[in-house]
Amino acid sequence: MHGGRACARLGGYERGRLFRARRGVNLKETGVNHFSTWADGAPWFAGWGTLALINAALAQGKNRSGLLWFLLSLVLGPLATLVLVLLPKVRSKMF
Numbered sequence: 261m262h263g264g265r266a267c268a269r270l271g272g273y274e275r276g277r278l279f280r281a282r283r284g285v286n287l288k289e290t291g292v293n294h295f296s297t298w299a300d301g302a303p304w305f306a307g308w309g310t311l312a313l314i315n316a317a318l319a320q321g322k323n324r325s326g327l328l329w330f331l332l333s334l335v336l337g338p339l340a341t342l343v344l345v346l347l348p349k350v351r352s353k354m355f
Contacts, residue, residue, distance in 0.1 A: 308337055314343055323350040 312333035317327035322344070333340040 296319055308334070311337060311341065318344055321349075322347065323352055 264284075312330050315333040316326040316330035318341075320326040324344075324347070329340065329344060
């Protein structure tokens with residue numbers, strides 16, 4: 261048995277780890293680690309994408325290309341935010 265309620269309170273990664281441990285599977289032999297699944301990296305992707313959207317809005321507020329800064333932010337992340345904050349606002353042209 262899997263312990264019923266105690267097992268239900270565990271997250272997916274922990275539940276699978278507990279299940280493999282009860283079956284006698286050595287986790288070091290299987291090569292399973294914390295960084296082995298896409299689901300574990302999902303918060304990083306969501307945070308990085310959100311930062312890129314915020315940077316695009318910040319760039320447009322400074323009269324700069326939102327698309328360009330969005331793409332730069334996907335590559336540079338927080339460094340793009342720092343550069344964007346330090347750059348002055350571009351003056352709009354009269355004509």
